[in-house]
Amino acid sequence: MSSGGGAGGRAAVGVVAPGAMGVALGRCLAVGGHRVLMTAAGRSASTAARLADAGIADAGSTDAVVGEASVVISVVPPGQARATADEIAASARRTGARPLLLEANAVSPATVVEVAATVRGADLAVVDAAISGPPPRPDAEHPTRIFLAGPRSGEVAALDVPGVRWVGLAGDLGAASAAKMCTASVRKGHQALLAHALLTAEHHGVLDTVLADLRLDFAHDDVRHAAAAATKAWRFVEEMEEIAATQSGAGLTPDLFTAMAEVYRHLATSEWGSRRPEDVPAGLASPSGLRPHPGGG
Known part of the structure; x- marks a missing residue:
């Protein structure tokens, strides 16, 4: 883990990248008392505006997000999942950080295994996650469900995130994504x-x-x-x-x-x-x- 503290309780959580789902997760994490790290660096003006509207400060770079977070959530379009894993792994090598990676993209179990292999070289552990439902809102009557699988999924489930209901699965990496694909x-x-x-x-x-x-x-x-x-x-x-x-x-x-x-x-x-x-x-x-x-x- 990096210096942001353990995954449970109040943690520093990075979210890559700031699309509609990522910003919604960031807002819910902030309401739960967590320090939220996101950046619009290299992205469009509308992305920067989305972060500002959510009241989330721009960390300035992916290295800042990865270097200071205890948990980093990857939530990007499915076709970008592998490239984003490469980016996070490269940041971890540059900064020496070892955050827990929450692979939360809508991808196949095989893609999750590929992502885990990609970041293993940077000594990063992965939790398989899959979002089922709309972008979460802290005040939502029905929380958005996020399936979790993998040996360290309990650490993620310990995060208090209003608007999110963690659903732990018994299977290994890929089980959460398999459920989402179905x-x-x-x-x-x-x-x-x-x-x-x-x-x-x-x-x-x-x-x-x-x-x-x-x-x-x-x-x-x-x-x-x-x-x-x-x-x-x-x-x-x-x-x-x-x-x-x-x-x-x-x-x-x-x-x-x-x-x-x-x-x-x-x-x-x-x-x-x-x-x-x-x-x-x-x-x-x-x-x-x-x-x-x-x-x-």
């Missing part, structure tokens, strides 16, 4: 199916009938639900590919979620694919904005 396959696979169903229904002039019938079994299925998923389609592409790899590792065909990745790749070119979740109006009635741009993908 639950995400159902939830995000359903959203992709819904988007295609609504666009097809609109094409055939039966949208109202389809929505009314779906709501008999899926009370929350509506156009807004599909549009909100489309705003995150660019990131879901990589997650679908990680799910495909996870299912392949279980002896199943990867074809189903390779196809889901293609669906999200096309949804990312739609009108909603370039917007933010908060831009989607509550009463959105037409799925037209979900239609992929011709030639997109």
Whole structure:
């Protein structure tokens, strides 16, 4: 551990990187009394603004984050998980720090094992984590669940983080990510199916009938639900590919979620694919904005 103290109690916790989920975690950690270390160095002005809005001071560099933290949380788009592990390991070597790495990305168990091998050379231990639910809020009625697995997961579970419920799993590294890949396959696979169903229904002039019938079994299925998923389609592409790899590792065909990745790749070119979740109006009635741009993908 670095000089920030043990993982339990009140700790210095680094979060890499400051996207919507990372900043939300940082805010909850701060409310729990932890010292939060994040940086927008090398990132966009909007990222710096996100940190400022959350009241989190910019540590100035990844070396400062890693060098002063007891725990470092990696929470980046799935395709960046390996590169981020390299970055954290390099910082640990430069600073001589030995924080516990919480690998909290939406990746396959095999990717978690790769990350652990990457940082082992920097003498860093890894806890496998997987976030199930929306970005956490300290005052949320239902805390966001974070699955944990690995020999040192108890140290992370000891952190008091309002808005987060730690869920310890008995398995080794990869178990938490495996659980996430399974639950995400159902939830995000359903959203992709819904988007295609609504666009097809609109094409055939039966949208109202389809929505009314779906709501008999899926009370929350509506156009807004599909549009909100489309705003995150660019990131879901990589997650679908990680799910495909996870299912392949279980002896199943990867074809189903390779196809889901293609669906999200096309949804990312739609009108909603370039917007933010908060831009989607509550009463959105037409799925037209979900239609992929011709030639997109």
